Amino acid sequence: MIKQLIILFYFLTGVMTPSISIALVIGSDQEEIYIDANFSGEELLVFGAFYSDPSQSRDSKSDILIEVVGPLEDVALRKKDSYFGFWLNSKSVTFRDVPGFYYLSSTSELADEFLINNQIGLLEKKKSEMIDWSLLTTDWGSIINEKEKEEFYNALIRTKQNDSLYKQVSDEIEIIDGNLFRSYIDIPNTVPVGEYTVNLHLIIDNEISQEYSYNFMVTRVGIEEAIYSFSKNYPFFYGLISLIIAIIIGWSGAEIFKRFRRI
Amino acid sequence: MSIYLPIAELSVNIFLLLSLGGVVGFLSGMFGLGGGFLMTPLLIFIGIPTNVAVATSANQIVASSISGTLGHWRQGLVDFKMGGVLLIGAFFGSILGVWIFSRLVAIGQIDTVISILYFALLTGIGLSMLIESSKVIRDRIRRKNVKRKIHYHNWAHRLPFKVRFYKSKLYISVIPPIIIGFVIGILSATMGIGGAFILIPAMIYFLGMPTSKVIGTSLFQIIFITALVTILHATTTFAVDAVLAFFLILSSVIGAQVGVLAANKLRGEEIRALLAIIVLGVATKIALDLLVEPNEIFNLSVIRLVF
Numbered sequence: 001m002i003k004q005l006i007i008l009f010y011f012l013t014g015v016m017t018p019s020i021s022i023a024l025v026i027g028s029d030q031e032e033i034y035i036d037a038n039f040s041g042e043e044l045l046v047f048g049a050f051y052s053d054p055s056q057s058r059d060s061k062s063d064i065l066i067e068v069v070g071p072l073e074d075v076a077l078r079k080k081d082s083y084f085g086f087w088l089n090s091k092s093v094t095f096r097d098v099p100g101f102y103y104l105s106s107t108s109e110l111a112d113e114f115l116i117n118n119q120i121g122l123l124e125k126k127k128s129e130m131i132d133w134s135l136l137t138t139d140w141g142s143i144i145n146e147k148e149k150e151e152f153y154n155a156l157i158r159t160k161q162n163d164s165l166y167k168q169v170s171d172e173i174e175i176i177d178g179n180l181f182r183s184y185i186d187i188p189n190t191v192p193v194g195e196y197t198v199n200l201h202l203i204i205d206n207e208i209s210q211e212y213s214y215n216f217m218v219t220r221v222g223i224e225e226a227i228y229s230f231s232k233n234y235p236f237f238y239g240l241i242s243l244i245i246a247i248i249i250g251w252s253g254a255e256i257f258k259r260f261r262r263i
Numbered sequence: 264m265s266i267y268l269p270i271a272e273l274s275v276n277i278f279l280l281l282s283l284g285g286v287v288g289f290l291s292g293m294f295g296l297g298g299g300f301l302m303t304p305l306l307i308f309i310g311i312p313t314n315v316a317v318a319t320s321a322n323q324i325v326a327s328s329i330s331g332t333l334g335h336w337r338q339g340l341v342d343f344k345m346g347g348v349l350l351i352g353a354f355f356g357s358i359l360g361v362w363i364f365s366r367l368v369a370i371g372q373i374d375t376v377i378s379i380l381y382f383a384l385l386t387g388i389g390l391s392m393l394i395e396s397s398k399v400i401r402d403r404i405r406r407k408n409v410k411r412k413i414h415y416h417n418w419a420h421r422l423p424f425k426v427r428f429y430k431s432k433l434y435i436s437v438i439p440p441i442i443i444g445f446v447i448g449i450l451s452a453t454m455g456i457g458g459a460f461i462l463i464p465a466m467i468y469f470l471g472m473p474t475s476k477v478i479g480t481s482l483f484q485i486i487f488i489t490a491l492v493t494i495l496h497a498t499t500t501f502a503v504d505a506v507l508a509f510f511l512i513l514s515s516v517i518g519a520q521v522g523v524l525a526a527n528k529l530r531g532e533e534i535r536a537l538l539a540i541i542v543l544g545v546a547t548k549i550a551l552d553l554l555v556e557p558n559e560i561f562n563l564s565v566i567r568l569v570f
Binding site for chain 1: 334
């Protein structure tokens with residue numbers, strides 16, 4: 001199933017900044033993930049190599065950072081409140097252009113300051129007063145107070161995390177031989193379809209030294225895709241066909257068993 | 264082995280689906296019910312989104328009610344004229360029902376409303392079945408034969424637009440059946456049920472139809488009502504999952520036939536009391552979900568994918 005399409009790209013820093021010779025070499029084992037009838041999630045392999053500059057001082061710290069950003073979507077986040085003992089949806093907030101999937105992984109825990117300065121990450125690193133609400137272009141409904149906004153923002157992250165759609169880790173990248181790295185990223189079966197971007201950064205002494213990005217697609221294929229697009233494009237005929245199937249099975253089921261009972 | 268459902272957009276265990284369909288089919292075959300009132304909440308319990316559960320359940324009921332109608336039709340127990348009049352009301356009721364449904368989805372209250380409706384419905388069905396079956400059991404112990412009236416005369420017989428329903432030997436106004444159909448239409452579209460357990464007593468007590476014709480006629484009109492609801496949901500809420508429906512229909516049709524066979528071999532009241540307890544159990548679970556503080560008081564739903 002996995003298309004063993006190896007894209008091996010590499011960058012030599014020499015191209016951009018000829019004085020330093022540091023390289024980041026990136027590979028990935030696939031450029032598409034297919035959702036078919038048996039889809040139950042998949043592991044995305046991201047691997048590569050990085051070469052340090054020999055002239056670099058020995059105590060400088062290098063890190064690899066992998067970011068996977070899924071297609072953007074609008075989401076409604078609703079909060080339940082208790083009314084006469086019943087837990088009912090009450091307040092609602094609409095978040096616009098939220099990634100349907102977000103994964104951030106690094107070889108060691110990175111400072112909040114670094115992430116914020118480089119505009120990486122949307123997870124809990126962006127704490128309270130640091131959240132720039134305007135970036136989220138949301139419809140806050142009846143909510144005006146900052147504390148409640150923050151509560152909703154945290155709940156957005158939390159619910160996405162609970163669905164395995166958001167994740168931030170610092171222990172999933174394997175380093176082999178000091179120069180090779182490899183990481184398996186869990187793509188759960190609830191991921192939205194669309195275009196995903198993988199961003200890789202080589203960080204040296206809290207500065208991004210190398211960057212590389214590539215895209216992959218999550219697509220529905222086979223009968224699943226056929227059914228899905230048919231239901232959206234020709235809803236009336238889709239409904240009609242669903243009915244005809246029901247009629248045929250219902251009718252023939254009764255006929256078959258009637259014969260059984262006679263015997 | 265799991266299968267990915269294209270409309271629900273999640274994968275579920277195929278054996279779980281087949282056994283769910285089989286069990287609901289078995290119960291519906293045994294008691295002559297559509298089974299939608301159990302199918303929808305059980306689908307929601309296994310994680311199917313509420314809108315998909317409701318719409319797909321309607322599609323499944325089409326199949327099970329066709330299976331059921333055939334037998335009654337062959338024996339001449341279907342009053343097509345009464346069925347047609349009920350359908351006039353049901354047509355408008357289901358259009359209104361689907362509209363209400365999509366409004367509730369839009370404002371994010373569909374889950375709550377469905378839960379409350381189901382709680383009320385299942386508690387009602389469960390309690391009445393429990394009372395009825397225990398009464399029959401008690402009467403049997405006392406060897407009592409309860410005589411029933413064949414005809415009920417009430418306000419339904421005094422309204423205008425009277426029509427003669429030869430098959431049911433009735434001469435009543437068309438207004439009560441149209442109203443009954445209308446109400447069933449709303450319930451069918453919002454809850455994914457055929458509504459037989461409301462329709463049947465309404466036909467007997469409000470319309471005074473003979474009991475022998477009631478089941479066939481109600482099944483007959485449920486085919487059309489759920490067919491219409493399926494089409495309406497497919498075109499407005501896009502929530503009918505054909506793959507889910509296929510597996511449920513397949514297993515429930517088989518389950519229903521086994522249930523019919525089992526019903527002939529087993530004594531009715533005890534099993535009916537058992538079903539009543541199952542129904543009340545489901546109602547309790549729904550009530551607890553509403554009453555107990557949830558672990559996560561926030562819930563997220565995707566409104567639109569940005570391309």
